[in-house]
Amino acid sequence: MRFSRRQFLKLAGAGAMCLTLGSFGVNVDEAFAYSKKLKIEGAKEVVSICPFCSVCCQIIAYVQDGKLVATEGDPDFPVNEGALCAKGAALTSMYTDDHRLTKPLYRAPYSDKWEEKSWDWTLDQIARRVKDARDKNFILKNDKGQTVNRLENFFMMGTSHASNEECAVIHQAMRGLGVVHMDHQARV
């Protein structure tokens, strides 16, 4: 019988747990009963790719009733061999964590409070402010009279939880505006 690396690790992990618990006099049947209650029990395994950088570590996503319940590194994939960095390891929480923002929050100048705003209001505000600032500060030519078409008073800082594809779209949008200063956490 042949085992994949992942199946081997699962069996080895279960075996080690039972041996360890057994040697301490713990009822191993109870341990097995507990393991059956784990949140990935019966979940569908979907192999996917971590979206956060160009290393492209492979992950296994566990899906139950159409919802993501857990993720882990894929031990069978040669690039990451089951390992994930902190961002990849926190992938599940990006979708399921209660602290995840799902609506725009706005803090007015000099205010110490965040207000919940609609997407329409937020996008209108961003568009208006970007347009005004760009019109005011756009540089057509440099000191030598050479055409540069750039904005030097904008800076775009990308979140570490933007995916590769989101970063590509953001980068193109910023370049289209003439923004030359930008940075992002995932520069691997």
Ligand code: SF4
């Ligand atoms: S962010 Fe981390 S886990 Fe994700 S692909 Fe890059 S190195 Fe791998």
